[in-house]
Every structure is written in structure tokens, then in C-alpha cells.
Amino acid sequence: LQQPLIGLVVAGILLFAPWTVRTLFHGQEDSLWLVRVLAFSLFLSSWRTMSTLQLERHLKYDRLAWIEVAETVAFYGTVIALALLGWSIWSLVWATAIRSVLGTVLIFQAAPWPVRLAWDSVKAREILRFGVPFQVNVLVNSLGGWVAPTVVAAMVGPAGVGFLTWANSNGKKPLMMVESVMRVAFPHLSRLQDDPQSLAQVLVRYLTGLFLCAGLWMSLILVAGGPMVRWVYTATWEPAVGALCLASIAMMLDVVNWVLGVTLSSIGRVNVTSRAIAIRTVIAVCTVFPLVRWFGLEGAVLAHLLANLITVPMILNGFGSARGEIVRGVAWVAIPIVLSMSAGWGIRSMDLPTAWQAIVLASFTGLVFVGTAWVAAPAWLREAARRQMKMALTVETVSA
16 A cells, blocks of 8 residues: 555656755765665655564564664764765765665564565545544645755755755754653543543643754754854854744744644544644744745744744644643743743853853853742642652663
8 A cells, every 4th residue: 555655756756856956955876876775765654664664563662762873873974984985975875775675674674574565445544544544634734845955956056955954953852852742641631531531641641742842942943043053063064043033932832733643543533634734834934935935944933933823723632622731731841941041041142252151141041940840840840850859760770
């Protein structure tokens, strides 16, 4: 079922690869091979799906984690080494190819499956009935991410795409945690679909933990982002600081959309998620061109932020009467965010070297966030934190 679909997509990518290179990369021929290798990686991903599903079904996430770590080390080790040797874009080409092949081989060894052609019409219909709307969500959601870099490339150039990608990657780092958590949360939440009260309580706990991490990251970016970028990345990346700050704000709404969307899908309300994602994508696509024209690089992130602001209430409405409980359950997280940012901005005027300014601002903002979060947190969260600390101390004592 997957192979014809993936095969058509890969064929389309290869067919339009020369046009893509001429349009987005201004005719850099080496980029053509990067597009081809990415297409090849997409084709390999369909072969690893069965093994991944087996590991996830049996909750063997430890094996998945080690494989993903191996892929990451292989990719960055290769790309950095070859870049230092002067291989330019070919460092990305070879790193992508090595990561794809290595990951496919390792995951197949961890969970092998009989590779053969087979067809079952009944099972195919069952899969497609749920799978098509679910995958359309992924496709439509990805479309919004494709359009912004394309528009930026056409209007600002390849350097603008680099700045935008960097800003989104660093401004939305907590989404890596959200993705990992929701991979495990999906089967957990689906088991609670017949118990709305327990579902709402568990959802609030997921949102609270992820909101705290995302809120701390956003506060640090908005307060110490500028000095941190100058210190770590040098002044070359300063043009992307504005986009970085906007991306961190948009990330908070991404957390809401992601967690609530996965929850709705896990309890069978895929249509609500599909409608919200479709509207969000249409808004982002329709607004990105004028916003980039008016605001430059930041306009691409503003389009995404605007789309999120409009669709978050729509996804919340999918929970009916429980939406009020969900909002009240996580609203308190605004307290440490506001207080830590206010405190951090209050000392930004200190005349310090760049490195010290970044360290002092980040440290002070982080401490205020953690302190106020502990005071404002509901009783269940403080009790859970105490239990975890007690368990950690017990394990450490026994180990010693």
C-alpha cells in the first residue's frame, strides 16, 4: 500500500528536481544531488516503517532511541568533518545518504519483518479509513512549512532560507521533546477515550509539563537571545534574531496545537484536527507572501504565528465542555513566564561583555522562572516533583 504512494512522490521529486534547483538554489548544480539523495531517503523511510511500528507497539523505545542517536551522530559527524575538509554542499549529500542507509539497516536488524508483496482488500480499507485523514493532516501541515522557505528563497534568497531555518530550529527546540512525548502519549490517551474526566486530567498534566519546558525556553530566548546569539554564533547571525524570538512565541502555540491535535486523533476525532490544520495552512499560505514583503524574514514566522492564533480556539472547541477545565489547568504557567521575563528585561541594561551578559541574563531569568513556577504550581505538581526527587535521592543512595 505504501510503495506505490511513496514511489509516485519520489518520482515527482526527481522529475521536478532540476526546476527546484534552478528556482530555489539559483542553478547550483551540486544542489541537484542533495535533492536526489533526499528523495532516496524518503523512499528508504517507507521500508523502515514496519520495523518502527513493531518497536513502538511493544514499547521498545530504548532501541528506537539508540538507533536515532546513532543516526544523529553519523549525520553530524559526517557533515562537520566533510565541511571542514571543504566539501561544501557535498558534505550534506553524503551525510544524508549515510544517515538514511545506517538508520534503515539498524532498525531492520532490531525488528525484522518478512519483505514480500502482499494485498488484503479488507485490511487496506480499514487502514485507509483512518489513515487517509490522518496522513492528510501530516501532508497539509507540512505544506505550510514548505511554502514559507520557498517564498523567502524567491524574495530574499538562499541566505534568507538559512536564517529562517536556523531561527525556526533554535526557537522551537522544545518541540523535539513534544514530539518524543506525544509518540508515547498517543497510545496512552487512546486508552482513555471512554473516560472523558480522566482524559482531561491526563491531558492537563501532559500540557503542564510541556508548557513549563516551552515557557522557560521562550523566556530565555526573548530575554537573552540577542547576547546569546552574538556570543555563541557570532554577529553573522544577528539578522535572524528577530525571527528567532518570533519563532519561540509561535512555538508555545505549536505545543497547544500539537498536543491537543494528537489527543483528538487518539480518541477518533480526526475530522476536528483535519479542519483546523487545513484552515491553519490556508491562512499561513495566504499571508506569508505579503508579510514577507512587508516585514522581510520575520514575515514568514509572523504568518505561522497568525495562523496558530486563529486555529488554537478551534482545536480547543473539539473538547466540548472539557475545554474550560483544560484552559484553567494550564493557565497558571503564564505567571512564571511573565515574572521571569519582566525580571530579565529589568537587568538588560547592565554594561557587560557579550558572554557575561548572555550568561547573567539567562541564569537570572531561569532562576526566577523556576522559583515562581514552584510557588505558583498546583499541589499535585509539587507533590509529583517531591516524589521524583525523593526517588532520585533514594536510587543515588542505594547506588553509592
